Amino acid sequence: MSDANTPHAPSAESDAGRRVPVDFYTPETYRTEESIGYLMRRIVAAVGQSVETRICEPGSPTYPQWVPLYKLNIGAATTVAELARACELDTGAMTRLLDRLEAKGLCRRVRSLEDRRVVNIELTDEGRAAAKEVPYVLSRVQNEHLAGFSKEEWEQLKGYLRRILDNAQALAVRGDKND
Known part of the structure; x- marks a missing residue:
């Protein structure tokens, strides 16, 4: 949830203590280019494009490939399933992404000796070198x-942004309970 740095403005609250949405947007005045979703998508696309332009070498990881490389390098995941969860991708998308990373020689999949159903992912030396560049490139791009x-x-x-994320997560939890 939010931390001490999260700005809090007065908000209407229901009897249950939940924040009640304020009508910042109305159907009569809604403009897509002013929506927070549209603006955030544009920012993410711009950051991604900036990262891509920093990667000049053919065969280097693309922006979407940097996240799993970085997660593997810091030990946030070791299996396909863990990496898919850590990267917020479904396992099919993660498998396709790993196919591309493996083709570039950045990682390899190794079947677990303890449980043959489990596939571990290991970075190659080239993958570790590429993953170490991630924080440098992303820091530079985000600072720009x-x-x-x-x-x-x-x-x-x-x-x-954390408050928006907190609201989104609360909505997801309430939505799950209402099904």
């Missing part, structure tokens, strides 16, 4: 996109 922000504005922006 935050040009003109003060440290306080950056903290405030992260707090707002």
Whole structure:
């Protein structure tokens, strides 16, 4: 949930203590280009494009391939299933992504000796080298996109984004319980 840096504005709350949505958007005045979803998608696309332009070598990992490389390198996952969850991808998409990473010589799949149903993923030396570049490239790109922000504005922006994420997660939990 939110931390001490999350800005909190007064909000209407129901009897159950849940935040009640405010009508920032209405059908009569709705404009797609002003929606938070559209703006966030555009930002993610711009960041991804900037990362892609930093990767000049043919055969280097693409922006979507950097996340699993990084997660493997820091030990956040070791199996296909764990990596799919960590990267928020379904196992089919993760398998296709791993096929591409393996074809580039960045990782290999190794069947577990303890349980043959489990497939572990190991980075190759080339994969470890590529994964070590991830934080450098992403830090540079994100700092470029935050040009003109003060440290306080950056903290405030992260707090707002965390609050949106908290709301999204709460909606998902309530939706699951209503089914």
